[in-house]
Each structure stands twice: as structure tokens, then as C-alpha cells.
Amino acid sequence: MLVAIHAPAADILKVGSPAPVVTAQDQANKPWNLADTLSGPTVNAVLLYFYPKDNTPGCTKQACGYRDHISTFIQKGVEVVGVSCDSVTSHQRFAKKFKLTFTLLADVKCKAADAYGVRVPKRNFARRVSFLISKEGKILHVVASRDPLRHFSDMQMAITKHLQ
Numbered sequence: 001m002l003v004a005i006h007a008p009a010a011d012i013l014k015v016g017s018p019a020p021v022v023t024a025q026d027q028a029n030k031p032w033n034l035a036d037t038l039s040g041p042t043v044n045a046v047l048l049y050f051y052p053k054d055n056t057p058g059c060t061k062q063a064c065g066y067r068d069h070i071s072t073f074i075q076k077g078v079e080v081v082g083v084s085c086d087s088v089t090s091h092q093r094f095a096k097k098f099k100l101t102f103t104l105l106a107d108v109k110c111k112a113a114d115a116y117g118v119r120v121p122k123r124n125f126a127r128r129v130s131f132l133i134s135k136e137g138k139i140l141h142v143v144a145s146r147d148p149l150r151h152f153s154d155m156q157m158a159i160t161k162h163l164q
Contacts, residue, residue, distance in 0.1 A: 012117040012129060012144055019048070019133040020115035024083070024105040027091035032103055037079055038135050044077030044163050045140065047155055049130035050118045051148075054086045054094035054104075058128065062148030067100050069152065076159050078132075079103070085110045085125050118144075132158050 013019070023033045037046055049066075051059040066073070066080050073080050080102040086094075091104040105112065113119035113126035120127055130151045132141040141158035143151045 012142065013131065013139055015139055015142055017139045019131065019137050019139055020112070021137075022048070022083075022105070022107075022112045022115070024107055024112060025088050026106070027088060027095045027104045029088050032081070032105055034133070035137070037081075038133070038137060040079075042077055043079050044135055045159070046079045046081055046133045047073065047130060047159075048081050048083060048116075048133055049128075049151060050083045050113055050116065050126040051128050052120075052125045053084060054090045055097070058146070058148045059084070060094075060098060062128070062151060063094070063100055064098055065149060065152045066102060067098065069156075070101055072156065073159070076163050078159055078163070081105060083107050083112055083126065085113060085119075130155055132162065134162070 021035050026032045037043060051062055053059055083105040085107050087108055088106045091106055095104055107113055110119045110124060118126045118129040128146055130143040131139050132155060134140050140162045143154045
């Protein structure tokens with residue numbers, strides 16, 4: 001499993017902080033890199049959202065919400081990427097079962113969760129936290145709420161505010 005992080009573990013990262021460069025395997029078992037994605041010609045920002053576990057009620061509700069509104073994000077040039085400490089195989093099943101059309105990253109050792117400060121202490125899963133990351137690699141907005149639907153609505157407002 002390939003995961004490269006270029007930041008120390010800390011508290012949840014704040015608005016204005018540089019986003020740690022994450023490289024991990026996606027649900028197709030292909031390497032994904034934040035820096036490469038942000039440098040894409042049609043990408044204005046990345047919505048990197050951490051969630052606790054595939055196939056759990058809240059995480060499924062959140063993923064399906066992003067899936068159902070993916071065209072809204074694509075129109076604004078926002079790439080949606082989900083991250084959990086689950087395996088590539090778990091992500092494959094989750095994506096197939098719920099017809100998820102965006103990237104899911106397998107952060108099996110929770111290194112990305114640690115770098116963003118969202119890992120539940122001494123546990124192998126992340127808290128539900130979403131980050132809107134600018135093309136320049138700065139964090140524009142953070143949503144740290146247990147309510148999966150709040151992430152979608154807050155991020156829509158943040159995208160409208162920052163990407164007009």
C-alpha cells in the first residue's frame with residue numbers, strides 16, 4: 001500500500017494551512033496524488049473528506065449525498081475524494097454497492113488521517129471531517145461535524161464563496 005505524507009500529525013488542520021500532500025491507492029488500486037490532482041487543468045479545488053468506515057449508516061449517507069450531487073461539484077471544478085482507513089477491497093465493494101463515481105482512498109495505516117489531524121486517538125479510523133483545498137494547496141474551508149448532511153451543505157456554501 002502506497003501512502004506518502006509530507007506533514008507531521010497534529011490537531012485538525014485549520015483554514016489557511018497548507019494541505020499535506022497525500023499519495024494513496026484508490027478503489028481501483030491505482031496511485032492517487034493530491035498535488036497531481038490539484039495541477040489538473042479542469043480542477044479548481046479538491047474536496048477531501050475523511051469518514052470513519054465503509055458501509056456504515058452515516059458514511060453511506062454522506063457518500064451517497066456527494067454521489068447524488070456530483071455534477072454540482074464537477075461544474076465548479078471540484079474533485080470529490082473520500083478517505084478512510086479501510087482497504088482497497090472494502091472501497092471497491094462500497095463504491096460498487098452504492099454506485100459511487102468519485103475517488104475513495106485506502107488510508108490503511110491512517111497516515112493521511114494523522115497528517116490532517118482527524119484520526120480517532122489509538123483507533124484505526126478517522127473522524128468525519130471535510131477539507132476544501134485550493135488549487136494552490138491551501139485549506140479554504142473545514143467541516144468537522146458528525147452530521148453527514150451538514151458536510152454537503154457547508155461545502156456547497158464554501159465552494160460558492162471561494163470559487164466564484
